[in-house]
Amino acid sequence: MPDAGQPGHRTGPVNRGRPSRAADTATEAGDADVLVEPGEFEPSGRFGVPGRPLRRSSFLVGFTGALGVLLAYAVFLGVRNAAGILVLVVIALFLAVGLHPAVVRLRRWGLPHGLAVAVVTLTVVLLIIGGLLALVPPVVTQSGQFVQQLPGYVEDLRRNPTVNDLVVRYDVMDRVRSAADADTIGRALGGVLGGAQLIFGTIFRVLTVLVLTIYFLAYFDRLRDLGYALVPRSRRERVRLIGDEILTRVGAYMVGALAIAVLAGASTFVFALVVGLPYPFALAVVVAVTDLIPQIGATLGAVVVTLVGLATDLPVGIACLVFFLVYQQVENYLIYPKIMRRAVSVNEVAALLAALLGVSLLGVVGALIAIPMVAALQLILREVVLPRQDAR
Secondary structure: OOOOOOOOOOOOOOOOOOOOHHHHHHHHHOOOOOOOOOOOOOOOOOOOOOOOOOOOOHHHHHHHHHHHHHHHHHHHHHHHHOHHHHHHHHHHHHHHHHHHHHHHHHHHOOOOHHHHHHHHHHHHHHHHHHHHHHHHHHHHHHHHHHHHHHHHHHHHHOOOHHHHHHHHHOOHHHHHHHHOOHHHHHHHOOHHHHHHHHHHHHHHHHHHHHHHHHHHHHOHHHHHHHHHHOOOHHHHHHHHHHHHHHHHHHHHHHHHHHHHHHHHHHHHHHHHHHHOOOOHHHHHHHHHHHOOOOOOHHHHHHHHHHHHHHHHOHHHHHHHHHHHHHHHHHHHHHHHHHHOOOOOOOOHHHHHHHHHHHHHHHOHHHHHHHHHHHHHHHHHHHHHHHHHHHHO
16 A cells, blocks of 8 residues: 555545545646645635534533524624615516526527627617617606696686686695696705706616626526535435526516517507507507516506596597407416416415515515515425425
8 A cells, every 4th residue: 555645645634525626636637736726616625624513512502592693683784774785686686587598598599608698688778778768758748748737727627616616715726836836846856966866876776787687697507506506415406406497487487477568568559559649659668567567567557558548538548448458358368378377387366465465575576576486485385395294
C-alpha cells in the first residue's frame, strides 16, 4: 500500500458523501498540490471536516431558543418593512415562470440563451408600451373634456323643476365649479410634488419588475437547481419532479390566461369597429388587461365598454351589453375549459376562494397568482400529504 505522502493521493479530509467533481479531476491529474475548484453546489473539502455537534446543555438550549425568537422577530420586521419590494419580487418571479416556456421554445429553434431572453423581454416591453400609448391619450383627453363639460351637464339637469330645487337648496353649482377647478384637482392629486412622486414611483416599480424578470429569466435554470440542491439527497429526485410539474402548470396557466385575454381583446376591437365606439384599440386593451383578473375581470371590462357605449348612444350601449353577455358565456363554457382546465385543473370553489383571499392580501397581483398557487397546493396535497396520511 502506498503511504499517504506519495503523489496521486490526497492528504486532506475524506469526503464521506458522493465524490465531488473536484476530487475526480484532482485524481485524474495525479497531482495533490493542484487545487481544483469544486462544482457550483459541491463542497470543496479545503476547509476541514465538520466537528462533532455540541452537547445539549440546558443553557445552550435556552440560548438557542432565545436567538431563534430574536431571529424570527427580526425576519418579521424585515418582511414588514420590505413588503413593497417583496411584492415586486413575487410579480417578477411569477412573470419569469410564465415566460420561461417561451425562452425554452426559442432555444429549441436554435437561438442562444441570452438572445432568447432578450427577444422575450423586448416583446413584453413593446406590448406594455403599445398598451400605454393606446390608453393614456384617450384617458387624458376624455378626462379633460368631462371636467370642462361637467357644469354644462348640471345646467341641463336644472331644467327639471325637482332637480333645480335640489340644486338651489344644496348650492350644487358652486360645488361643481369648485370641484372642476384646476387648483382643486391639483390639491386632490397631492399637488405637483405628489403627482411627480406617483409617476416616478410607478416608473421605478415597473423598471424594478422588468429588471428582476430579466434576471430570473437569464438565471432560471441555475436558481431552480440551487433550490433543489437545498433539499436532502434522499428526497431530491421526488422534489425535483413535483417542482418541475408545478413550474410547468404555472407557465401553462400564464400562457393560457394571456391567450384568453388576447382573444377577448381582439373580439372587443372588432366589435367596437363594427358599432362605431370611440377609441376601439384602447377599449380592447382595457378588456384584455381586466380579463387577466380571475372571476371578476371579464365583468369589469364589460362594464367599462358598456358605459362607453351608453355614453355614445343608447342602442350602442344595449348592443355592447348583449355582446358581452353572449361572449362571456362562450368564453366560460367553450374557450376557458379547452385552454385552461388542461393546464391547471382547479376546483371552481377553491379558485373563487383563492381569488378573494389573493385580492385581500396582495390586491390584483394576489388575484393573478391565486389560481396557479391553488393548483400547486392541490398537487402537493395529492402527491405528498394524502399518501402520507394513508400510510399511517
